[in-house]
Structures are given as C-alpha cells and as structure tokens.
Amino acid sequence: MKHITIKDVAKRLNCSVSTISRAFNDKYDIRKETRDKILATAKEMGYSPNPIAKSLLKQCSNQIGVVVPEFINSFFPEVIIGIQEVFIKKGYQVLIMQSNESYENELENVKAMENNMVDGLILSLSFETQNVEYYENLIQQGFPMVLFNRVSNKLNTHKVVFDDYKWAFFATEHLIYQGYKNIVHFTTSHSLSFSQNRIKGFIDAHKKHKLKMHDGSIIEAGLLISDGEREMEKLIAQHKLPDAIFCVNDMCAFGAMKMLKKYGYKIPADVALVGFTETKLAEMVDPSLTSVAQPTKEIGRTAALLLLEQIESKGIFVLQTVVLNGRLNVRESSVRPK
Amino acid sequence: MKHITIKDVAKRLNCSVSTISRAFNDKYDIRKETRDKILATAKEMGYSPNPIAKSLLKQCSNQIGVVVPEFINSFFPEVIIGIQEVFIKKGYQVLIMQSNESYENELENVKAMENNMVDGLILSLSFETQNVEYYENLIQQGFPMVLFNRVSNKLNTHKVVFDDYKWAFFATEHLIYQGYKNIVHFTTSHSLSFSQNRIKGFIDAHKKHKLKMHDGSIIEAGLLISDGEREMEKLIAQHKLPDAIFCVNDMCAFGAMKMLKKYGYKIPADVALVGFTETKLAEMVDPSLTSVAQPTKEIGRTAALLLLEQIESKGIFVLQTVVLNGRLNVRESSVRPK
C-alpha cells in the first residue's frame, strides 16, 4: 500500500523533483523531450501527484463541497446531479455530505469540508438550523458559499431559490378557479424559509379572490408521507373535511391521499389535492397528483455556476439571488368534476 | 481567509508547536495545566488542527469514501444513511460521489477517493463497468474495500448482497400460486450481477412448478420508469399481453402500470404486476404494488461494519460475503381476483 511519490520518479530518472513537478504542471521552462520522457515513465510507474500535498501547499483543493439536509426525496439528488454536471467539466470534484436534518451534523459537515480545504461550499440548511453564526463568519472571511432552497436571510451569500410565493399563489388560485372554497394548506415547520413564502402565497390568493380563511386553514403537517397521513386522519376524525388541500410537498400529499382513500373519500370529488416540488410519482398515483414542478437540475447548475464565478473571481463579485421559475402541472387530483 | 495554525497558537503562548500538538492529541507527557491552558486559548483563537496536514503525515484521513452509480432511486441514498450511521459514531467522515452509471466517472471517483487518502472505500459498480482491473490492483495492494449490491465476482473483497435469486424465485412463485401461467420478466442489462440472479430465480420457479416459458418470457427492459413504459407499450402493440409481469424494480413496474392503465387494462385482473427493491411509493400507487423489500439501511450498516473491521484489523481478516434477507410484500397488484 506504498504510494509512489515524486521522489521515486526523480530517483529513477535521476533528475530533481522540481523537474518532475514542472513536467506535470506543464510549465514553460522544461524541454519537451524531458517532459515527455518524465510523463511516460511516471505513467509506467503508476505515479500521480498527491492532491493532499498539493492542497496543503496551495491552500485549496480543487474540490467543492455540497451539504444537503437529506436525500430521501429525489429533490436533492437531482440538484446534486446538476451541480456535478458543471463542476466535473471544470475539473473539480464534488464532495457530498448529508446532515440528516440535524443542525449538529450540518455544522460538523461544514467544518469537515472547510478543513478539507474545499474551494467552495453549496449548502442547503437543515430543518433544525437556527443558528447560522458559524456560516456567517465563514462568509465574512470570504469563503465562497452558495445557498439554495433552504436559505437564511441572515446569510449574505449568493442564493438560488424557487419562487415559492408565486407558485403557491398559483396553485391556490388554481384550486379557487376550480370552484373549491374551503381550502386547507398542509405546511411544514415555519423555520424553513420556503414554507413561509408558500404560506404567504396561499393567503394572498385567498385575499385576491376575497375568500375567507379560518383557524384551521393552515396546518403544520411536515414533509413526510406520515405527516400527511397523520394530519389527514385527524381532519377526518374531527369531521372537518375541507374542499381541497394544498400540500407543502408531494410526499405530504401522498399521505393525505392514502388516508382519504382509506376512508372512502373520492378525490377530487370530495377533496381535491395539490402537491409541490413535483416528484416522478405524481403522475403514477391514482388519481394523478397536480403539483408544482421545480427545475431541480437547473437549480444545481445555477448554484454551481454562481459558486464557480465566486471562486474564480477572487473577491470581486456582485451578490445574486437567482429566482428560478417552475410550472404547475394540473392533473386529475384537482380538476373539479362538473 | 487566513487559517489559524498551530504556530500561531505556539507563538501566542510562547511554547513550541510540539507542546500544542501534544495537548491536542492527549499524550501523556504533558502537564495537565499546560494542556488545559493550551486548549483554552486555542479554542479562543478558533484554532483546530488541519486534517490535510495530518493526512499527509499519517497517510490516512479518517475519511471513508462511498461511490454509487446513481441516487435517483431511493435505494442508494438509504444505503448511504446506514453507512453514515456507523461511521459518524466512530469519528469517520463519509465522502460520497456518484458515477451516474458511467464507468469513466466511477474510475475517476475511485481514484479521487484514493488520492484523498480515504481509509477505505464502499463501492457499488456502475451499469457500464466491465473492466475492474484497477480495483483489483487496489485490493491486492491491501486497500480496504467493500462492494455491495452491484458486485463483481472478479473482485476479491468483502461483499454485501441481497439474495436476489431467492426472492426472485419467491416473487415468481407467488404469481404462480395466484394462478398466473404466462409470466413475463422485465429485466435489466445482464451485466449487472443481480439481474442474472433474478433471472435464475425466475426460471427456477418455473421449473419447480413445471411451467413452460417461451421466447418472450424474459425481456431486457431497464431500471427506469421509461423502460417499463416502452416495453409494456411494445407488448400491448404486439398483442402479446402476458398474465403477469415480474419487474426488475419498482420503477420499471410503475412504467408498465402506467401503460396498462392508459390502454384500459385492469390490474391485476388482466395483468398482474410485481416489483422489486420496494420503494416508498409501492403502497401509494393504485393498485398498490406487490414488491420485494430490501433492508437498505442494514445493507449500508453491514458494509460499513465490514469495512471498519478491515481498516482496524490491519491486514488479518476473513473475507466475507454477507447475504441479507428481505421480504415479499403482497399487495393488490398481484392478488388474482376470484
């Protein structure tokens, strides 16, 4: 398990290590023949420069870090694919860590990335994260960072977000246009930036159409199937069935759908359903689920490009918040039967 | 963006760097008070040892690498969670990379991990991977490695696999017991180890029950929804509808389901469906999908424990292939109506 180092190659060719280094770094002051020879024997010996040593010296690693809260849902994996698309082309490696929605893990992950001297970080905050002091420091020190999806307005970085307000508004309006009047919103923890925006869109759509809301119009459910199930079952038990439910994501909607079916309610005749952050299965379930599609890969690509720009522009850049567009895919679950 | 180094701390306390190092590494030959004082001022100064430098010196990194072919399906993410569970407790960090089913990417990822001096590697081969020579060398040099799910019998490592043969057999037998006679298997590329085992299980179940197979009994579809759709649509167009279809995974089954519904066929009355590697949505679709559940997290945990053992036992260990058990969850899609 002994690694072949630059010294081994130097000894073999009896020349200095600096010459070897030059050959590999394609520097000007080396004769072409020497370089070719070095490269050839290096390859033969199975030598490749040790990036750890390089990182230590250069104080950067040609790696970028991605920390996401989870990857059970397909959203983050898809974003990551977009990120990788950009960075692989540029010769960067993408290191991924997941915090499992835990602030503690997240912080550790970020520190690990930092210590590994990643050249930049793409981060989506965990469910739990309230205290962003450490990240704030990092940013102030000039550490390149881009936030996406789960952002914090306390942090002064590039951000890539979805127009949650707008699309929650449209989704709600769609239900209103279909003639639904008693609409409930299953949301998630208010600590998440996007949930607040979606709530606002939900409320404003009601205002625009002069539709009344009530105490139970907004219910804090969660992001999981089980959350949707639980809250739906509660509503059924309490005989508080609304006309329609706008859910914070597809998973939650699937949970609600399951319970409604279990108790014999028809969708959308009895209760209509709309999801968010469309998953591949929205069109697989029965009835197929109306949902707001987010451009996941593009979110990733955009975040990657912003980070790249920041890394390469060494300090001088204009902070951006990119708001990406989506679309509402209307399917069976929300089309009111005549 | 200047890092605080051990030297800074040493200067501040005017003592030597070795003393600081000792304080952090909890060595015996240091006075308790000095240690406390060092730790206190180090914390105050925001110093933490640079793992890159440490890696360079120690020739290991306290990091382990995970390379998976994809994470669009929830299978690999779930396995990774299991892996992390084990390693986080032990103070290791888990670096994740995905090859996107490309051999080239996979090889690069593995090399990147190696160069980053990860202490070990957990690998699941990509769809494309045929040539495992490089990995073979690595293993022979004593590099700790564990393969799972997509393994190769050319590689002499710890392996964690699922008993694909057995469960494909059971799944097929289940369909036979339900009275289905003309059963088709949607498989995926034969280059994947598990697909061969599933095919074998499928065939042997037929043999046991003296059921004939025909030319079109085994169809190479793929792992995606679109693959299931495509092959299903072909069968429908050719009027070659079987009684039942056993699919290589849930996604493929979902695709088939979609097409069957589109053309007005009833499931399971006209065609029964069985999936594999159960996803959370098996019970969400309508009809709910019978599928074989794999213990994803446990696969991860097991692989992690094997790797850990190998890393810590420095050379002396018994090669294991752990075969994990699953279960067949029978749902609506495969229960023949009386």
Next chain:
DNA sequence: TTTATTTTCGGAAACGTTCTCGGAAACGTT
C-alpha cells in the same frame, strides 16, 4: 548534597508537493 529517576518540554525531521531563485549551459551577437 549528590545521584538517579521521572516528568515535561523543545528541536528537528518527515509527509509530498510547488515555486522562487539562482546558476549552468547553449545560443546568438558584435
């Protein structure tokens, strides 16, 4: 007090690179 032993600390090498500096060789110019 002297000597032996233990405790505690500093100096310096090492890990594998890159890069600056300076020098030797080769070449061109007068």
Next chain:
DNA sequence: AACGTTTCCGAGAACGTTTCCGAAAATAAA
C-alpha cells in the same frame, strides 16, 4: 573572443502537522 540572452534545470524553502530524540527541570533516592 567577449558579452548578453535565452533555455533548462537543481537546491531549498514552504504548507501544517506529528513524533522521535534528547535535554532541562522537577522529584525521589541515596
């Protein structure tokens, strides 16, 4: 032949640690 340029290469410092070795200081034993 003398000098200036250019081309090519080697020596050595640096990156931030850990650890071996030896020495000073403190303690114990004589």
